[in-house]
Amino acid sequence: MEQVTIIGSGHMARAIAVRMLAARHSVQILGRNGEKTRELVESLGAGAQGGGEGAAVEGGIVFLAVPYGEGRNTVLVYGEALAGKVIVDISNPVDLAGFDRLLVPAGTSAVEEIARHASPDAHVVKAFNTCFAKPLEAGSVAGLPLDVFIAGDSEQAKVKVSAVVAASGLRPIDVGPLRRARELEAMMLLVMGLQASPNQDNFNWDTSLKLLP
Secondary structure, three states: OOEEEEEOOOHHHHHHHHHHHHOOOEEEEEEOOHHHHHHHHHHHOOOEEEEEOOOOOOOOEEEEOOOOOHHHHHHHHHHHHHOOOEEEEOOOOEOOOOOOOEOOOOOOOHHHHHHHHOOOOOEEEEOOOOOOHHHHHHOEEOOEEOEEEEEEOOHHHHHHHHHHHHHOOOEEEEEEOHHHHHHHHHHHHHHHHHHHOOOOOOOOOOOOOOOOO
């Protein structure tokens, strides 16, 4: 059984926790809002435990279930406590005011920014940024396992993330090195723009990306 830590207590934190618990992994939730964190842990039930920001990180895999802008600050707060850990960034650096631009300079990505500020002994991976919370919690779309695209420079780290993804009933897809996250984040600029557009009646925040066949 893999011990995982999820930093954050929002909808995506819950969805990832549900999938990890379904795979019989134990889950540690670390959140800044104590009441919200307690409520989440209690709703998840057996296998979940909680703690406040800055608590000891118990999981070998650490999911940053926080919005863009907080990821860098999070790895700075935890510092060397993340050394030797696999850090999974799920964020999308999309300008939520208009859903028409990325908030990172061309030629880089949110996760690469996080990697630059994380412990040099941590292994940073991009995954789950193409998943929305509701379908992720369900684990499937149109009766098929949800796809999780994974980018990273450490093959060993990607293998570990792929293993917990597969065990949770999802389909891991290795898309290559960490720089491929630029395309994953840009893809979600388009998808999120469709969700938010009043002219797109056929899209909503339950939309999922699935490669077929």
